[in-house]
Amino acid sequence: MYLTRKLKLGRTDQLDALARRAGDLWSTVATWHWRFVRRQGYWLSKGQTQKMYCKGFNGLHSQSAQAVADSFDDSLQSWRKKRKNGNYEGLRPPYKQKRYFKVQWKSSAIRLQDDGVLRLSNGRGNDPVLIDWPSKTEPKRIEIGWDGDQYELRCQYKVEEDKEPNGSKIAGIDIGEIHLAAVYTEDEAWTVSGRELRSLRRQQNRTKARLDSKIDRKVRGSRRWKRLIHAKNRQLSKIRNQIKDLLHKQSTRLIKTLHERRVGTVVVGDLTGIRERIDYGSKTNQRLHQWVYGEFVRMIEYKARLHGMTVERVGEAYTSQTCPSCGSRHKPHGRDYICSCGFEGHRDIVGAANIRQKYLGQDEPTGSSLRVAGAMASPAGVRYRPHMWCNPLSGSQTPSGAATSKRERAAQAA
């Protein structure tokens, strides 16, 4: 499985110069491409473009220069494909000039030195980019681009998946707002608190509302307006990163626990039901919500696969309303699910148990119901510590390696 690692690099003159050169080359490629089309009615191929404009281009490694032509060709092809499919919405071919463009390195320009410094070559006569590399494996491809605030390095690296899971238990997971996740296996049940996430989400909403109302009072397009827009994007992206970091930590911990408890199959409800359970407020809120929970499920899925587990999705319909003991349906009130048949259980754990049950194809619970009731009497809450340390090199914990060293890096850059 390939994972993406990101590393924040701050801003340096060298990276500025490289991005500038890549932008120059993009502009040359785009200009001449359309000039040929206009004057000769001829579409240059990617190979021709590389031969004519990338070969011998000064300031970039020869393969980095070729990669610019690759990117131009990619966006040209995707434009063609969309046009073919009759999708004209927002359809523009790549014709714009660019001041800056991302710089890409392929394997022959990348070397991990013995002292743990990654050396990115920029062709003869130019200084290489040197980066303290937080891992022992040499990446095959790297790109450095602007993330809106600073330069960001992205690379894909290969992680070996476990061939076999640790056991064969089946766990149902219910994703929700009060508890980010409620888990039910055949003999255990526990929850992952969603409190940290809720407080970050509140902070996100407050920040957005506060800055939006300020922005509304400024003249659109004015200097102050622009400055506020910039401030808003910056503050929101910071909170967004914090949320992402939190989701990474919570999902890593959850999957580790499942692995330790010998779970082989993870059953997740699809998130259609989450809409009913969460009060959205506005449209934008809804988009953010979908992003947060979608992201969490995506993380659970790939981290489970890394541990050799199988991931299944089932429809969430009625999973929060069905009594696991007698099978009758009614909406729960409050945090506990109480049924007229005498069953009482934690509401989110009931959801997780029903999701698991649904996967097993036992929509009508029978003899197993007693066990369900017994295990559900006291779900153990798994407490989450927000400043829990995660090993940045442990594959599954992708971006936190960058986060921990960010401050150091900033100090070095200054």
Ligand SMILES: [Zn+2]
């Ligand atoms: Zn019942």
